[in-house]
Amino acid sequence: MNVARKSIVVIGSISTDMVACTVRIPATGETVIGTSFSTTPGGKGANQAVAAARLAYPTQMIGMVGDDAYGQPLLDALDSAGVGIEPMEISPGSSGLAHIFLAESGLNSIVIVQGANARVDRAHIDRHAALIRSAGIVLCQLEIPLDTILHAIDLCARAGVPVMLDPAPAAPLPDALFSKLAWFTPNETEAALYFSEGLAPDAAARKLLDRGVKGVVLKRGAEGAYVAVAGGKAEWVPAFQVEVVDTVGAGDCFNGAFAVALLQGQDPWSAAHFASAAAAISVTRRGAQASMPNRLEVDRFLTHRGSARP
Numbered sequence: 001m002n003v004a005r006k007s008i009v010v011i012g013s014i015s016t017d018m019v020a021c022t023v024r025i026p027a028t029g030e031t032v033i034g035t036s037f038s039t040t041p042g043g044k045g046a047n048q049a050v051a052a053a054r055l056a057y058p059t060q061m062i063g064m065v066g067d068d069a070y071g072q073p074l075l076d077a078l079d080s081a082g083v084g085i086e087p088m089e090i091s092p093g094s095s096g097l098a099h100i101f102l103a104e105s106g107l108n109s110i111v112i113v114q115g116a117n118a119r120v121d122r123a124h125i126d127r128h129a130a131l132i133r134s135a136g137i138v139l140c141q142l143e144i145p146l147d148t149i150l151h152a153i154d155l156c157a158r159a160g161v162p163v164m165l166d167p168a169p170a171a172p173l174p175d176a177l178f179s180k181l182a183w184f185t186p187n188e189t190e191a192a193l194y195f196s197e198g199l200a201p202d203a204a205a206r207k208l209l210d211r212g213v214k215g216v217v218l219k220r221g222a223e224g225a226y227v228a229v230a231g232g233k234a235e236w237v238p239a240f241q242v243e244v245v246d247t248v249g250a251g252d253c254f255n256g257a258f259a260v261a262l263l264q265g266q267d268p269w270s271a272a273h274f275a276s277a278a279a280a281i282s283v284t285r286r287g288a289q290a291s292m293p294n295r296l297e298v299d300r301f302l303t304h305r306g307s308a309r310p
């Protein structure tokens with residue numbers, strides 16, 4: 001029997017990444033001479049959508065571009081990656097921009113200017129309420145207005161649709177939100193906003209679970225991910241050792257792939273192992289969306305490198 005798969009629905013940002021490559025990220029007040037510059041499609045929401053769609057999972061995105069020169073190319077990039085763009089809208093004004101410093105080490109720092117991402121509002125969510133209610137999982141981040149995200153998460157909670165919230169960039173969140181989340185996935189920098197600095201992953205995960213989140217993934221880059229579920233086990237899933245070229249979008253790749261693997265019935269630790277393989281491939285390539293691997297690439301990687309241990 002061919003059972004229709006429930007889609008992944010991403011509610012989030014889409015931006016053009018303006019990437020300046022540099023030997024190292026400048027300190028405050030310092031000017032450095034860069035080595036190259038490129039513009040590529042990005043935005044945490046769009047990156048997560050592309051990550052899931054490249055893995056051949058039905059994925060739709062709800063978001064907004066501007067009517068400037070950047071808007072249509074951003075939509076085209078989503079479309080050509082296989083993301084459903086029917087719920088995407090265009091509004092007068094500028095599209096989202098991300099100014100990225102990419103160091104030779106592969107590490108980055110980012111300043112985003114929201115543009116059209118700031119114009120995703122409650123009414124936009126309501127226009128796509130039926131799609132959201134039918135989703136297998138909804139992925140959110142924090143690059144569109146918090147009010148809109150809270151509204152969307154309320155809708156999901158009422159409809160029993162699981163939500164994965166990537167708190168990026170980190171921002172204070174209302175206490176009542178946590179019990180509505182299936183997954184909360186901060187990286188190390190983001191986690192620092194929610195707990196006192198230096199809290200060990202097991203203690204940090206426990207604090208989040210105590211606040212009502214059902215599942216926690218603490219993304220720790222090259223160290224791996226600490227995955228904990230309420231009333232269940234908590235375990236490290238080690239990262240794969242690879243030659244890092246560009247970490248932009250690696251966390252997004254992880255989230256998109258993690259969602260795919262969960263919806264395909266993997267347990268959270270196997271899903272994180274799969275996501276970690278996808279993210280490992282992504283950091284060996286340049287660009288956010290451009291670096292997201294397809295299913296065959298992840299399967300081959302896992303065949304060769306099944307264990308994350310070196």
Ligand code: RIB
Nearest residue numbers: 015042043044098249288
């Ligand atoms: O997570 C990476 C993304 O963050 C970049 O693509 C950039 O657009 C910023 O939003």
